[in-house]
Amino acid sequence: AQSVTQLGSHVSVSEGALVLLRCNYSSSVPPYLFWYVQYPNQGLQLLLKYTSAATLVKGINGFEAEFKKSETSFHLTKPSAHMSDAAEYFCAVQGAANNNDMRFGAGTRLTVKP
Amino acid sequence: DGGITQSPKYLFRKEGQNVTLSCEQNLNHDAMYWYRQDPGQGLRLIYYSQIVNDFQKGDIAEGYSVSREKKESFPLTVTSAQKNPTAFYLCASSMRLSSNQPQHFGDGTRLSIL
Numbered sequence: 001a002q003s004v005t006q007l008g009s010h011v012s013v014s015e016g017a018l019v020l021l022r023c024n025y026s027s028s029v030p031p032y033l034f035w036y037v038q039y040p041n042q043g044l045q046l047l048l049k050y051t052s053a054a055t056l057v058k059g060i061n062g063f064e065a066e067f068k069k070s071e072t073s074f075h076l077t078k079p080s081a082h083m084s085d086a087a088e089y090f091c092a093v094q095g096a097a098n099n100n101d102m103r104f105g106a107g108t109r110l111t112v113k114p
Numbered sequence: 115d116g117g118i119t120q121s122p123k124y125l126f127r128k129e130g131q132n133v134t135l136s137c138e139q140n141l142n143h144d145a146m147y148w149y150r151q152d153p154g155q156g157l158r159l160i161y162y163s164q165i166v167n168d169f170q171k172g173d174i175a176e177g178y179s180v181s182r183e184k185k186e187s188f189p190l191t192v193t194s195a196q197k198n199p200t201a202f203y204l205c206a207s208s209m210r211l212s213s214n215q216p217q218h219f220g221d222g223t224r225l226s227i228l
């Protein structure tokens with residue numbers, strides 16, 4: 001079975017600063033990994049996904065994530081935070097051998113200070 | 115535009131009452147899902163369906179029921195047996211029940227107890 005741990009339930013950065021949201025996964029098979037963003041009272045929107053084609057994945061809104069198998073990590077980064085990036089971010093993992101079992105992390109709430 | 119529509123946005127339930135949450139998609143997706151979201155716990159899978167007239171229990175199916183009579187529709191009933199129904203409910207869909215397919219989400223229904 002696979003699982004996801006998001007380190008830090010709250011992250012606060014200043015506008016223009018680097019955003020780093022941490023995600024570590026556990027999977028007994030090669031995983032597929034996803035990052036989603038959720039704005040208040042809305043559903044989740046896909047930011048990016050890793051499906052083994054490339055370890056550095058670029059997503060929407062300037063976000064990217066790097067798959068590091070040796071560290072079992074899939075951290076989300078953005079070079080320069082914008083006020084509109086304030087939201088909750090979820091990392092999710094799905095095992096390639098189990099196609100009905102996507103597991104979500106508990107989420108990280110990002111605050112951007114002016 | 116294609117998407118997932120959940121209704122109502124807010125719903126109140128009285129003691130002993132069953133309530134039904136609507137989920138409709140026009141993405142022509144085969145697979146549909148229901149999740150429950152509680153603060154600090156991420157998303158937990160209630161039920162999923164990979165094809166019309168078929169559905170499977172997720173991790174927390176007790177106190178819930180679903181139907182899948184049409185490809186576009188996957189309503190969720192919260193029964194009186196669900197003793198703690200207050201939560202944010204999210205419906206999602208994907209092209210098929212496959213590991214590398216991202217899920218697309220509706221904007222959710224917030225259910226509260228009167």
